[in-house]
Amino acid sequence: MTIRAFTPPPGFVDLLLDAVCVVDSDGRFLFASAACERIFGYRPDEMVGTLMIDMVAPEDRGRTLEAARQIMGGDAKPGFENCYLRKDGSRVHILWSARWSAPDQVRIAVAHDITERKRAEAVQKALYAISEAVHTAGDLSALFPHIHRIINTLLPATGLTIALFDPACQQLDFPYHAHGADDESARAAAAHHALCEYVSKTGEPLLLRRTGTERLPDWLSDAAAQVAPCWLGLPLVSGKGVIGALAVMEMADSPCYSERDQELMQFVSAQIATAIERKQLDSELRHMAQHDALTGLPNRTVLHDRLNTSLAHARRNNRGISLLYIDLDRFKSINDLHGHETGDKLLKEVARRINGCLRDADTVARVGGDEFVVLLDGDCEQGDAERVAEKIRAECAGIRIRDLDLVITPSIGIAVYPDNGENAQQLLRYADDAMYRMKKKGRDGR
Numbered sequence: 001m002t003i004r005a006f007t008p009p010p011g012f013v014d015l016l017l018d019a020v021c022v023v024d025s026d027g028r029f030l031f032a033s034a035a036c037e038r039i040f041g042y043r044p045d046e047m048v049g050t051l052m053i054d055m056v057a058p059e060d061r062g063r064t065l066e067a068a069r070q071i072m073g074g075d076a077k078p079g080f081e082n083c084y085l086r087k088d089g090s091r092v093h094i095l096w097s098a099r100w101s102a103p104d105q106v107r108i109a110v111a112h113d114i115t116e117r118k119r120a121e122a123v124q125k126a127l128y129a130i131s132e133a134v135h136t137a138g139d140l141s142a143l144f145p146h147i148h149r150i151i152n153t154l155l156p157a158t159g160l161t162i163a164l165f166d167p168a169c170q171q172l173d174f175p176y177h178a179h180g181a182d183d184e185s186a187r188a189a190a191a192h193h194a195l196c197e198y199v200s201k202t203g204e205p206l207l208l209r210r211t212g213t214e215r216l217p218d219w220l221s222d223a224a225a226q227v228a229p230c231w232l233g234l235p236l237v238s239g240k241g242v243i244g245a246l247a248v249m250e251m252a253d254s255p256c257y258s259e260r261d262q263e264l265m266q267f268v269s270a271q272i273a274t275a276i277e278r279k280q281l282d283s284e285l286r287h288m289a290q291h292d293a294l295t296g297l298p299n300r301t302v303l304h305d306r307l308n309t310s311l312a313h314a315r316r317n318n319r320g321i322s323l324l325y326i327d328l329d330r331f332k333s334i335n336d337l338h339g340h341e342t343g344d345k346l347l348k349e350v351a352r353r354i355n356g357c358l359r360d361a362d363t364v365a366r367v368g369g370d371e372f373v374v375l376l377d378g379d380c381e382q383g384d385a386e387r388v389a390e391k392i393r394a395e396c397a398g399i400r401i402r403d404l405d406l407v408i409t410p411s412i413g414i415a416v417y418p419d420n421g422e423n424a425q426q427l428l429r430y431a432d433d434a435m436y437r438m439k440k441k442g443r444d445g446r
């Protein structure tokens with residue numbers, strides 16, 4: 001068999017899927033093959049005569065000029081990667097294979113579009129970062145800024161809003177809102193809310209761009225006019241269904257989000273929804289472990305933690321703290337006479353009223369059936385504890401539940417640091433004993 005020699009005809013290079021470029025020593029395009037239009041968005045005749053560096057993404061310009069210097073110094077570079085700005089402003093990642101031709105005084109390079117590969121790598125990295133952030137972030141509010149940073153590795157998003165459905169009050173909460181503008185008007189904030197509500201209600205993504213909003217219903221295009229020119233909202237869908245919505249937005253002159261970005265963010269937002277759900281579950285479990293289920297008050301464990309912290313501060317700063325040990329008198333008879341459910345309601349009401357007698361820095365914990373402990377923190381003076389005890393007694397004097405006027409008397413024992421004990425155990429025991437003495441006194445007096 002004879003092998004036919006083949007001489008490429010002129011223009012053959014335009015058949016290549018990769019782009020071939022030739023630039024002079026100043027970095028000006030002398031030749032660009034047909035594939036350039038697909039890769040860079042510019043026709044070859046638009047590229048010739050322009051400076052290569054002007055098309056490079058700003059963050060890659062320094063590296064690119066350095067690589068060009070090395071190539072012109074004789075180093076062939078078969079695997080240099082950088083990012084270019086396409087004619088429509090979007091980014092394209094290129095793998096270059098380039099060399100210097102000394103006789104022609106030109107650089108010859110082949111550009112292979114690796115945007116898809118880069119995107120897949122970035123998504124993989126983002127998913128890993130999201131699952132890592134779930135472990136490192138202390139709580140949901142710490143997780144959101146992490147998520148914002150991770151999204152920014154995938155697409156420009158100066159603004160991010162996260163809306164979560166709150167089953168307790170059957171409405172959307174907005175626990176994270178970085179609007180991306182210098183300041184935000186009340187109308188713009190309301191528009192963000194309305195758009196997120198729409199996305200979470202429909203369960204469908206919503207892509208708003210500078211143009212095309214006239215096709216939207218009136219109220220939606222009015223809201224769209226208030227937010228950033230590029231706005232992409234996605235439902236947060238977990239195993240439970242739609243748990244809220246996420247919206248990314250961009251104010252800058254960068255290109256608007258594309259359908260491809262929407263697809264990418266739909267995929268990523270599913271992972272974000274799972275991450276949020278895991279964090280919510282974590283904090284629910286933590287809350288359950290630290291709080292009493294009936295009254296919602298901190299439990300004994302939390303009380304011990306706070307008491308030890310307060311004691312450490314008090315020792316350092318040479319100041320006092322007080323404990324009030326509260327036990328309801330004859331609470332059993334309320335259960336017996338009116339039923340356990342009424343007893344529960346009474347306990348909840350007592351908890352609410354005790355809380356109402358305290359300052360923000362103080363703690364009230366439920367430590368037993370009808371037993372509560374108050375820790376008076378902050379600048380606690382002699383006599384403060386007595387005044388608070390009086391207030392609590394007065395508050396609990398008449399409680400109305402289901403048309404019943406219940407009379408409940410709390411016995412309250414007080415312990416003051418450092419007079420009545422050096423540590424948590426001694427102070428609690430002292431306050432408990434004082435409470436029993438009060439109870440006995442009350443009984444003996446009746």
Ligand SMILES: Nc1nc2c(ncn2[C@@H]2O[C@H](COP(=O)(O)OP(=O)(O)OP(=O)(O)O)[C@@H](O)[C@H]2O)c(=O)[nH]1
Binds near residue numbers: 335
């Ligand atoms: N409704 C209701 N009752 C509870 C709960 N936890 C404990 N109790 C009841 O609260 C009562 C507390 O008992 P005690 O403190 O010994 O009884 P008391 O009648 O208050 O007696 P004194 O304190 O001596 O006046 C018991 O009858 C428990 O069954 C609860 O969560 N809900």
